Amino acid sequence: MARKKTSKVRVNVKASISRRLRDVRQELFGEHGGPELARRLNLPARTWYNYETGVTVPAEVLLSFIDQTGANPVWLLSGEGNRYRREVEASSLTDLSPIQLIRRGLEKLEQQPGEATVVNPEQLSADPSSDFVAVSLVSLADLNNQTRATGHDHGHILAYRGWLPHPKETVAVRLDDDAMFPILPAGSVVAVDRSIVDVHRLQGKMVAASPDGVPMIRWLELTGRHLIFRPNVPSREHPLIPMEYDESAPTPVLGQVVWSWSCFNASDT
Numbered sequence: 001m002a003r004k005k006t007s008k009v010r011v012n013v014k015a016s017i018s019r020r021l022r023d024v025r026q027e028l029f030g031e032h033g034g035p036e037l038a039r040r041l042n043l044p045a046r047t048w049y050n051y052e053t054g055v056t057v058p059a060e061v062l063l064s065f066i067d068q069t070g071a072n073p074v075w076l077l078s079g080e081g082n083r084y085r086r087e088v089e090a091s092s093l094t095d096l097s098p099i100q101l102i103r104r105g106l107e108k109l110e111q112q113p114g115e116a117t118v119v120n121p122e123q124l125s126a127d128p129s130s131d132f133v134a135v136s137l138v139s140l141a142d143l144n145n146q147t148r149a150t151g152h153d154h155g156h157i158l159a160y161r162g163w164l165p166h167p168k169e170t171v172a173v174r175l176d177d178d179a180m181f182p183i184l185p186a187g188s189v190v191a192v193d194r195s196i197v198d199v200h201r202l203q204g205k206m207v208a209a210s211p212d213g214v215p216m217i218r219w220l221e222l223t224g225r226h227l228i229f230r231p232n233v234p235s236r237e238h239p240l241i242p243m244e245y246d247e248s249a250p251t252p253v254l255g256q257v258v259w260s261w262s263c264f265n266a267s268d269t
């Protein structure tokens with residue numbers, strides 16, 4: 001009897017997690033958004049729908065799901081607390097998932113959760129073998145107008161050198177809107193490698209771009225003869241932006257987002 005009871009409890013727990021996964025997916029990606037979420041998780045759509053119906057979800061998939069959606073792990077596993085990290089009034093490093101810790105470098109780079117560390121370049125060693133580098137912080141408008149050398153710095157962000165393919169060609173930009181929420185809420189900082197602008201290479205990647213002269217951070221999709229700049233969750237406020245692709249014309253892509261510092265704290269609520 002005890003074994004049967006334990007099995008029933010496990011089934012109920014799995015069903016609850018699957019229901020919460022489905023709730024987040026429907027809220028962020030829509031009723032028919034399973035294939036899009038599956039694509040971001042590098043899964044077949046059928047596999048994702050199996051997870052929504054009660055199939056055991058591997059730990060790495062759960063971690064990736066949390067990273068992609070900003071879901072609160074405590075709520076996801078137990079149903080307690082707030083659904084998203086943005087709604088948590090006080091977060092700490094111990095609250096973050098392992099992928100978030102690794103991906104955003106919160107262990108080494110940030111004094112507070114969700115905030116990039118602003119430094120003076122002189123604070124860093126001139127030794128080129130140093131693990132850290134100071135990345136210029138510029139506005140989106142400056143990124144749109146500037147050449148490789150920037151004269152519009154708003155400080156510098158401390159970054160781990162190993163995360164930046166071309167440190168000398170990389171600048172940091174602070175987001176001023178929620179177009180990429182919940183992955184990147186307003187106030188988050190992204191590192192943009194301005195040497196990577198080939199749209200074929202950037203298919204499906206997050207980029208800095210300036211369609212119609214308006215700088216922004218978006219996902220890039222190349223479909224036939226069109227470029228599509230897509231917010232994380234398209235809405236009336238942040239719609240898809242399509243434009244015809246002409247290889248002979250200057251590219252609207254300003255660079256690839258190669259790293260990010262997500263801002264999940266009370267100031268975002």
